[in-house]
Amino acid sequence: MGNLPPEAVLGTQQSAFELELARLxxxxxxxxxxxxxxxxxxPLFGQGLGLDSIDMLEVALAVSQRYGFSxxxxxxxxxxxxxxxxxxAAHIDKHRTK
Numbered sequence: 563m564g565n566l567p568p569e570a571v572l573g574t575q576q577s578a579f580e581l582e583l584a585r586l587x588x589x590x591x592x593x594x595x596x597x598x599x600x601x602x603x604x605p606l607f608g609q610g611l612g613l614d615s616i617d618m619l620e621v622a623l624a625v626s627q628r629y630g631f632s633x634x635x636x637x638x639x640x641x642x643x644x645x646x647x648x649x650x651a652a653h654i655d656k657h658r659t660k
Contacts, residue, residue: 574603580651587647590624591617602648610646618644630659 576584576598584597587606591613604610607618621644622633631654637643643653 574601574648576600576602576647577651579655580647583651583654584647586624586628587613587621590620600647602651603646605646606644606650621650625654628660629654629657631657 580602581597584600584602587593587600588595588597593611595611600611607613613621619635622635626632633640633643633653639653643649
C-alpha cells in the first residue's frame with residue numbers, strides 16, 4: 563500500500579468523526595498511510611486505499627467492537643457503505659449504539 567494513487571490522498575476535509583474512523587481503519591488494517599491523509603471521498607477498496615476483503619472483515623470487527631453494531635457481510639448495501647470513508651462514517655453514525 564506504499565504506492566497509493568493520488569485520489570487516495572487527502573483532497574477533501576475530514577470531519578472529526580471521519581478522522582476517528584480513519585484512525586480505526588488504519589489501526590485495523592496496518593495501513594501505510596497516516597489517517598489524516600485519507601481522502602474521505604476516495605474509495606476504500608480497489609483503486610482507492612487498496613483495501614481487500616480481509617481488510618473489510620478487520621474493519622467490520624473493529625467497528626462492531628467500538629460502535630456496538632455489526633456490519634454484515636451479506637448486507638446488500640455493503641458496496642455503498644464501504645464505497646468511501648465518508649459513506650462508512652455516515653452509516654456508522656446512523657446505526658451506532660455506543
